Amino acid sequence: MNAPTQSSIPIERQREVVAALRNVLPDACVLFNEEDTRPYECDGLSAYRQLPMVVVLPQTEEQVVAILKTCRDLKVPIVPRGAGTGLSGGAMPIADGVVLSTARFNRILKMDPYSRTAVVQPGVRNLAISDAAAQHGLYYAPDPSSQIACTIGGNVAENSGGVHCLKYGLTVHNVMRVRMVTIDGDIVELGGGALDAPGLDLLAVFIGSEGMLGVVTEVTVKLVPKPQQARVIMASFDSVVKGGDAVAEVIAAGIIPAGLEMMDKTSSRMVEPFVKAGYDTDAEAILLCESDGIPEEVEEEIARMSEVLKSSGATAIAVSQNEAERLKFWSGRKNAFPAAGRISPDYYCMDGTIPRKRLAEVLTRITEMESKYGLRCANVFHAGDGNLHPLILFDANKPGEFEQAEAFGADILALCVEVGGTITGEHGVGIEKINSMCVQFTPKELEAFFAVKRAFDTAFLLNPDKAIPTLNRCAENGKMRVTGGQTKFAHLPRF
Amino acid sequence: MEQALQQFRDRIASATVTKTPLRIRGGGSKDWYGQSLQGEVLDTRTHTGIVAYDPTELVITARCGTPLAEIEAVLAERNQMLAFEPPHFGPDSTIGGVVAAGLSGPRRQAVGAVRDFVLGATLMDGKGDLLRFGGRVMKNVAGYDVSRLLAGSLGVLGLITEVSLKVLPKPFHETTLRFAMRKTETIEQLNRWGGQPLPISASAWHGGLLIVRLSGAEAAVKAAVQKMGGEEVSNPATFWAGVRDQSNEFFAAGNGHDNLWRLSVPSTTPPLAIKGEHMFEWGGAQRWLRTDADAATIRSAAEQVGGHATLFRGGDKKANVFHPLAPAVAAIHRNLKNAFDPSGIFNPGRMYNEF
Numbered sequence: 001m002n003a004p005t006q007s008s009i010p011i012e013r014q015r016e017v018v019a020a021l022r023n024v025l026p027d028a029c030v031l032f033n034e035e036d037t038r039p040y041e042c043d044g045l046s047a048y049r050q051l052p053m054v055v056v057l058p059q060t061e062e063q064v065v066a067i068l069k070t071c072r073d074l075k076v077p078i079v080p081r082g083a084g085t086g087l088s089g090g091a092m093p094i095a096d097g098v099v100l101s102t103a104r105f106n107r108i109l110k111m112d113p114y115s116r117t118a119v120v121q122p123g124v125r126n127l128a129i130s131d132a133a134a135q136h137g138l139y140y141a142p143d144p145s146s147q148i149a150c151t152i153g154g155n156v157a158e159n160s161g162g163v164h165c166l167k168y169g170l171t172v173h174n175v176m177r178v179r180m181v182t183i184d185g186d187i188v189e190l191g192g193g194a195l196d197a198p199g200l201d202l203l204a205v206f207i208g209s210e211g212m213l214g215v216v217t218e219v220t221v222k223l224v225p226k227p228q229q230a231r232v233i234m235a236s237f238d239s240v241v242k243g244g245d246a247v248a249e250v251i252a253a254g255i256i257p258a259g260l261e262m263m264d265k266t267s268s269r270m271v272e273p274f275v276k277a278g279y280d281t282d283a284e285a286i287l288l289c290e291s292d293g294i295p296e297e298v299e300e301e302i303a304r305m306s307e308v309l310k311s312s313g314a315t316a317i318a319v320s321q322n323e324a325e326r327l328k329f330w331s332g333r334k335n336a337f338p339a340a341g342r343i344s345p346d347y348y349c350m351d352g353t354i355p356r357k358r359l360a361e362v363l364t365r366i367t368e369m370e371s372k373y374g375l376r377c378a379n380v381f382h383a384g385d386g387n388l389h390p391l392i393l394f395d396a397n398k399p400g401e402f403e404q405a406e407a408f409g410a411d412i413l414a415l416c417v418e419v420g421g422t423i424t425g426e427h428g429v430g431i432e433k434i435n436s437m438c439v440q441f442t443p444k445e446l447e448a449f450f451a452v453k454r455a456f457d458t459a460f461l462l463n464p465d466k467a468i469p470t471l472n473r474c475a476e477n478g479k480m481r482v483t484g485g486q487t488k489f490a491h492l493p494r495f
Numbered sequence: 496m497e498q499a500l501q502q503f504r505d506r507i508a509s510a511t512v513t514k515t516p517l518r519i520r521g522g523g524s525k526d527w528y529g530q531s532l533q534g535e536v537l538d539t540r541t542h543t544g545i546v547a548y549d550p551t552e553l554v555i556t557a558r559c560g561t562p563l564a565e566i567e568a569v570l571a572e573r574n575q576m577l578a579f580e581p582p583h584f585g586p587d588s589t590i591g592g593v594v595a596a597g598l599s600g601p602r603r604q605a606v607g608a609v610r611d612f613v614l615g616a617t618l619m620d621g622k623g624d625l626l627r628f629g630g631r632v633m634k635n636v637a638g639y640d641v642s643r644l645l646a647g648s649l650g651v652l653g654l655i656t657e658v659s660l661k662v663l664p665k666p667f668h669e670t671t672l673r674f675a676m677r678k679t680e681t682i683e684q685l686n687r688w689g690g691q692p693l694p695i696s697a698s699a700w701h702g703g704l705l706i707v708r709l710s711g712a713e714a715a716v717k718a719a720v721q722k723m724g725g726e727e728v729s730n731p732a733t734f735w736a737g738v739r740d741q742s743n744e745f746f747a748a749g750n751g752h753d754n755l756w757r758l759s760v761p762s763t764t765p766p767l768a769i770k771g772e773h774m775f776e777w778g779g780a781q782r783w784l785r786t787d788a789d790a791a792t793i794r795s796a797a798e799q800v801g802g803h804a805t806l807f808r809g810g811d812k813k814a815n816v817f818h819p820l821a822p823a824v825a826a827i828h829r830n831l832k833n834a835f836d837p838s839g840i841f842n843p844g845r846m847y848n849e850f
Contacts, residue, residue: 114686115763138690159636170634172643173611186823193761193801195780196608198818199828199846200652201597204610204643208636225692248551254574254664294692296714353632355552385633386552425634433637440637444624448834452639455830468638 009053009096017054017076017098024066029104031055040099043084043091044146045432047348047402052079052093059104061179061187061217068215069185071098077461078183080211082123082154085146087349088430090157090210090466100215102153108132109218116223117176117193122153122216126160129221138223141168144426145334153216159208161426163259163333164290166384170426172207174222180206180214183459188214205452210428211463213456227292230258231302234329235314236283240264243285244359246312247383250289253308255301259290260384261333264363267378267391268332271339277332280316287314287383288333290326336380336391344376344393348405352416353425356386365415366390373408375401387425388416414439429467437467438474446471496558499542503654504623506537510840511621517840519650521560522587525596527808529649529845530816539591542656547631550575554614554631556659559591566590570662578606578663583740591655597647600739601697601708604777606663610646615659618645618652621836631659644831650842651850652835666696666710670717671734672725676705678766678773685778686763693719699738700775701745706734738776745774745783754810756793758782760802767796783807790814817846825849 014032021030031037032054042049053076058064071078077097084091093099106123113136118129126147130139143162144150150160156178159171168174177191191203206213237243243262250257263271263286268279279286289309291301302319309317320326332339340347354362363379370377378391390412394405413423413436423429423436437446449468454460469477510517516534526532540560547556550573557566564586570576580600581593594616599608615629618641629635629642645655676684681700688695694711706728709716720727728734737743746755753771760767762779771786784793790806797804803818820828825847832839832850843850 113690115761116686116690136690159640161634166633169607169611172640173607182823184823186826188823188827189821190824192803194759194803195603195762195777196647196759198803198805199820199824200831201610201644201647202824202827204646205639205641208640213639225690228692251551251553251664252573254667256664293712294715294718296718297712300712300714353630353634355549355554355632357549357552382634387634420630421632422630422635422637424637425632426636428636429638437637441627445626445628445638448620448626448628448641449638451834452641452831455827455834458830 013096014053017074020070020074021054021056021067021098024070025056025058025063029057029059029063031057040081040084040093040101043081043086043089045087045089045092045430047396048089048092048431050093050095052099053096055099055101057101057104061181064100064181064215064217065185065187067098067100068181068183071461072183072185072459075459075461077464078215079463080153080157080215082151082157083125083149085150086154086158086428086430087351088424088428088432090428090430090463092431094465102151105217106151111136113138115193117220118223119218119220120152121218122156123151126150126152126155133223134226137226139226140221141174141224142171145337152219152221156207156216156219157209157211158426158428161382161387163261163382166260167256167258168224172204175203175207175219176222177220178203178206178216179218180216182214183457183461187217191220193220208428210430210467212453212467213462215462227258229295229298230290230292230326231298232259232288232290232320232326232329233302233305233309234278234318235287235289235309236280236316237285237287237313238283238315240285240363241360242313243287244356244383246287246309246314247356249308249312250305253304255305255308257289257305257384258292259288260382261288262286262381262383263333263336264379266376267336267380270343270378271332271335274339274342275331275335277328278318279332283315288329333380336378340378340391340393345395345397346393346402348392348394348409350390350392350409350412351387351424351427352413352421353385353387354416354419354421356383358419362388362415362419366412369408369411373404375404375408377408382425385425386421410436431466434467434469434473435477437469438477443471443474446474496542496544500619500625500656502541503537503619503656507619507621507623507840510535511838514838515840516843519595519654519842521589521592522562522585524583524585524588525592528596530812530848531844533843533845534840537654539589539654545569546657553633553662554659555662556631556657557590558657559589559655561590563588563590563593574665575662576665577612577660579603579609579612580739581609590658594646594655594658595648595650601699601735601776604698604780605696605710608646610643612661613643613646613658614661616642616645616655617657618835619654619656621653621838621840625656629659633661649846651832651846653841668713668716669696669708669710669731670720671706671708671728671731672720672723673728674705674707674725675703676700677703681705681775682763682765682779688723689762689778693723695778697735698776698778701773708735745772745785748772748785753785753787754806755808756784756786757805757807758784758793758797758802759805760797760800764800764802767800769793769796794818815847820847
């Protein structure tokens with residue numbers, strides 16, 4: 001993946017595209033020298049790098065329209081990019097393509113406490129919306145762990161979640177309207193200020209489309225009242241099975257916690273020396289179970305959840321007594337990724353979702369894979385919604401370890417599909433999991449996805465070659481579902 | 496069940512050959528909804544049954560012809576519900592119809608609409624191929640979210656054969672309050688309340704009375720009652736069923752003279768000055784209007800405030816039931832229709848005349 005450098009693109013082509021873009025943009029908004037484009041060569045999935053031919057930094061919708069028309073006329077592929085925090089390589093450039101960065105397209109256009117909505121440009125950071133809404137007692141609910149840096153445009157592209165999405169929903173549940181530009185240069189409004197729009201729910205299919213259907217120029221988000229209080233229970237279990245069962249019992253008791261997270265022993269031992277959150281490092285599983293609302297409500301819910309956790313076999317229970325303690329309990333979970341970086345030169349974060357009841361089985365099989373690949377794996381789990389983040393620890397400087405980590409990851413994703421889950425819960429497919437898509441979907445389903453793409457992107461130039469694998473790609477990689485002894489790619493030539 | 500699917504496939508194949516449209520129909524409880532009914536009935540009720548339900552996973556998967564009543568009964572046994580409160584419009588409503596129609600009830604304002612609860616769907620397309628989108632898990636961003644697109648698609652993209660829906664526990668506690676309030680004040684009050692941490696799960700205003708439902712932990716509901724005032728309503732279940740299923744006096748009083756319009760507008764929109772009888776729901780975001788005013792007046796009023804209007808019941812269905820689409824949006828619709836139903840055999844004209 002690290003292969004082609006800029007030199008592989010004919011200089012005449014680059015000149016042609018730069019000149020055309022400079023016709024419609026200020027010179028300062030068109031980057032093409034290697035020292036300027038280098039920062040855009042990868043996103044959060046830094047193992048995959050590609051220098052783009054050109055980077056553009058539009059500041060207005062008119063400029064976006066002009067860029068798209070120019071690129072369509074010259075048949076230049078476009079990769080939209082927010083803060084570049086994505087973990088699946090969705091913003092990885094294309095060698096002969098343009099990266100469209102929303103970095104300078106970052107104004108909050110309207111903050112309306114009365115209608116509880118904010119209208120923002122795509123480059124506005126997730127947390128900046130909540131910060132601006134705080135004076136009105138409101139906030140934007142989805143809180144991906146990268147929220148300090150990630151942008152709302154990127155959140156729309158990935159349908160980002162967060163630790164509170166079981167109760168408050170994903171991006172798709174909290175975005176009311178998207179204004180975007182199609183590859184044809186048409187400005188399209190999806191959704192609106194009302195709760196629904198006429199016709200097909202195009203907004204639902206646009207959210208999570210990984211920048212492949214249109215370029216977002218404006219987003220209207222829903223704001224919700226900030227809960228007055230939040231408290232979290234930290235519970236220890238002497239087996240992951242019991243921890244998983246406890247999660248099911250909490251749900252069965254009719255409670256939807258504001259947050260419900262689980263960490264295995266490897267994870268808690270990894271983070272505890274680092275953050276000193278007070279985790280029981282002898283426990284096989286630690287559960288964090290949060291309640292929010294008015295104080296009376298929180299008290300009622302905490303009592304109810306504590307009772308359920310005790311009767312489910314928790315070996316220890318602690319309830320945060322103040323905000324500082326709540327943040328301390330959370331600090332370990334929130335720092336799982338940096339902690340992994342502290343104990344291991346590299347780590348690879350996976351993102352499968354599974355039916356919760358299969359958790360123990362999945363964790364057991366991941367343990368078996370650890371021996372198979374000779375790599376360690378720490379597991380953090382959005383237990384409430386079944387979203388598992390195995391962190392595979394490896395050292396890229398050791399020959400072959402990255403490849404081993406990748407194979408380990410692909411095995412985990414195949415396992416997620418096997419137990420009835422999915423290869424990605426919130427990080428997106430991007431370039432990273434594109435081969436695993438062949439495991440989850442049939443050729444006809446993949447064709448349907450391409451048809452959806454063409455319905456929006458008639459020129460097939462928006463972030464092409466991401467998220468949806470071609471059938472040839474699936475065949476070449478040998479990643480295919482085998483059902484009843486018959487391969488689903490029987491009609492394709494074998495290699 | 497494979498037999499039922501094969502029959503669907505055969506019907507689709509022969510409809511494609513003979514160019515005879517198919518009219519996908521469950522219990523027929525919403526035959527009146529949308530534009531004209533065209534084609535031969537394709538009855539989905541040969542494909543029934545709950546495929547999977549595990550209360551602790553908060554997901555139910557059912558085949559299209561499964562009666563809504565059956566699903567609700569199974570969920571109620573485990574103290575769970577379809578939180579978007581789909582209207583029944585009669586005892587024969589099926590889950591396929593619920594998803595295809597995309598209509599949500601009173602709780603929509605607090606928890607979301609049908610599309611917010613769709614986790615996965617299987618679609619039989621115009622070639623008779625079964626396509627699975629989404630899944631049976633809460634979080635899933637693999638591939639485009641076509642399953643949510645099917646909510647409210649009125650069958651124009653194909654036959655939904657199976658759906659997986661997120662379910663929620665029933666609230667621990669509910670109280671319904673009544674306030675004497677005028678139209679304008681109601682809109683203002685509902686929006687002010689909306690900005691506060693109050694557990695409001697439904698609201699309905701008609702004829703000078705605002706009725707508000709609170710749902711949640713007992714402590715939260717009690718604290719809200721203290722704060723909001725009002726008078727407790729004695730038979731809340733009957734009241735909310737009347738709103739949800741449109742069987743109350745406001746909806747019943749139309750008796751064929753008036754048309755019923757649904758206006759979906761920003762919740763803060765002041766009461767619209769259109770003649771007729773008005774009812775508000777969803778914190779002011781859904782407005783019902785019984786009127787003989789002409790379509791152009793109503794549509795332009797809705798459009799001016801950033802909303803849209805649907806001719807819900809009655810009236811002349813030949814003149815668009817649904818709000819006209821912007822040209823670029825209509826183009827995407829046409830492309831999607833061609834992608835999933837290239838022969839144009841599924842429910843033609845049910846949503847828009849052009850497809």
